[in-house]
Amino acid sequence: MGRVAGAFGVQGWIKVRAFTGRGDALGAFAHWVVETAEGWREVEVEEFEVHSKGLVARLAGCTDRTGAERLRGHGIAVPRAALGEAEEGTLYQVDLVGLEVVDGEGRSLGRVEEFLDAGAASVMVVKGGTERLIPFVADYVKAVDREARRITVDWKADYDA
Numbered sequence: 001m002g003r004v005a006g007a008f009g010v011q012g013w014i015k016v017r018a019f020t021g022r023g024d025a026l027g028a029f030a031h032w033v034v035e036t037a038e039g040w041r042e043v044e045v046e047e048f049e050v051h052s053k054g055l056v057a058r059l060a061g062c063t064d065r066t067g068a069e070r071l072r073g074h075g076i077a078v079p080r081a082a083l084g085e086a087e088e089g090t091l092y093q094v095d096l097v098g099l100e101v102v103d104g105e106g107r108s109l110g111r112v113e114e115f116l117d118a119g120a121a122s123v124m125v126v127k128g129g130t131e132r133l134i135p136f137v138a139d140y141v142k143a144v145d146r147e148a149r150r151i152t153v154d155w156k157a158d159y160d161a
Contacts (some may be wrong), residue, residue: 014062102153104151
């Protein structure tokens, strides 16, 4: 749902780059799952603010600038259970990881391994016989069937060349 952009001040606050539609939505969660050098771990969000220079937060256990700098570039997520069900017409990327991706003729291209943030659009990393990076936009993604666990895309073999 975001990434630590760096330290903010000297008291352990971090700058947050949100990947959500509304960045301030991250402030609604009392706990985040934060990527660390040891792996992902759940941490309490002690304070969260929308600052004039962006989003900032203070996490439990992060008490100084050095600790905040160690988190630079690390991912921020929330526990899946905290999200609830997606609203009509909305999808959570976490729910799409593992789904099979097929082309218009039904040929399997692989499974969604993860999503990358590419600025204007998210990109699906699809791994099968070949790794493919498919932008998650209407031009390419034609249907998502969560019940069938399948995403249909308009993707031609020559796109991989």
